[in-house]
Amino acid sequence: MAAPGAGAPPEETLSLWKREQARLKARVVDWDTEAWQRNPDFSGLQRVGGVDVSFVKGDSVNACASLVVLSYPELKVVYEECRMVNLKAPYVSGFLAFREVPFLAEAVQRLQEKEPSLMPQVLLVDGNGVLHQRGFGVACHLGILTDLPCVGVAKKLLQVDGLEKSDQHKEKVRCLRAAGATFPLVGDSGTILGMADIRSREYIRRNQGLPGAPALGQERTLKAQWQEVCPPGGSAEPTDKGRPPEHLGPGPGADPDAPTQAPRDSEAETGPVGVGPREGPCAICE
DNA sequence: GCGACAG
DNA sequence: ATCTTGTCGC
Incomplete structure (x- = not known):
């Protein structure tokens, strides 16, 4: 038998995959459909999954496929599952x-069967969403399969639609001082493909306790932080619109979402529910 | 040697 | 994804 985890698939398989992505992409809903997505502090949001x-x-x-559901805003784990699996396709x-x-879809399915009341209202997915070669990353894919709003959370910037780690981009990343600060990732198409949300280790180490660095307990609300952008001078952005995930409408699930970069250590950040700290040079700052 | 092709 | 190495705090 072949070793699924390795080897590149034949061109024929890639063609089939591309066709499937195009088919499912038509079901993506990339706008707010839930009230909590636009409420000031996400009031109405009670469960966040990852x-x-x-x-x-x-x-x-x-590998181990895991699904965790946390209460919001408490962020207490209310559901957790880890399951060893054998991947069939190569990366x-x-x-x-x-x-x-x-x-991932199976994990959601099991949750639905065992504890439907714990179904999350939004799912954070490792990997990209609409910031993808064909605008349909794993976050979008899972959203369609589960009918749950999904947020792609990537650790590295996928340079598509004109996005690049230019000096301009690096400068914007350097502006991300306050925890939770973000800026939109706008592609040549004019679409906001994601939000970078990083905390520079250098900045933290050099500015601890210095003016400009908000004292603990004085951070702005999450919602407020998301809407913060680098000082004027940057090119894109006045879209006051945050960038929560969406929901589905007609047929099978749907929803898209935005990817982001994040600190290098463990997980990354997310457009919306961005919290994680971690430190260290990241793929974006570099 | 460096960058890029999510994880 | 995972591997590494170094540094700092407990």
Whole structure:
């Protein structure tokens, strides 16, 4: 048999995958559909979920697929599941979903069967959403399969639609001082493909306790932070619109979402529910 | 040597 | 994704 975890798939398979992405992309809903998405402090949001797949050291086939649901805004774990799985498809940039989404969708399905009352209202997914080669990353894919609003959370910037780690981009990242500060990632198409939300380790180490660095307990509200943008001078942005995930409308699930960069350590950040700190040089600051 | 092709 | 190495705090 072949080793799913490795080897590049034949061009024929990639064509099929592209066709599937195009088919499902038509069901994406990339606008707010839930009241909590636009409420000042997300009032109405009670459960936030997160999914991820972690691998066994030198193994690209065996991995742990996990789904966790937290209460909001308390952020207490109310549901958690980790399941060892055998990946069937290799990782191919632009097609991450075909490798991981089956197991993520199954995790959501099991939750629906066992504890439907704990179904999250939004799901954070490792990987990109609409910031993708064909505008349909794993977050979008899972959203369609589960009918849940999903937010893509990536650790590295996928340079598509004109997005690049230019000096301009790096400058904007450097402006992300306050925890939770963000700026929109606007592609050449004019679409906001995501929000970068980073805390520079250098800044923190050099400015602890200095003016400009908000004291603990004085941070702005999450919602307020999301709407913060670098000082005037940057090019894009007045879209006061945050960038929460969406929901589905007609047919099967749907929703899109935005990806983002994040600190290098463990997980990354998210457009909306961005909290995580972590530190260290990141793929964006670099 | 460096960058890029999510994880 | 995972591997590394170094630094700092407990």
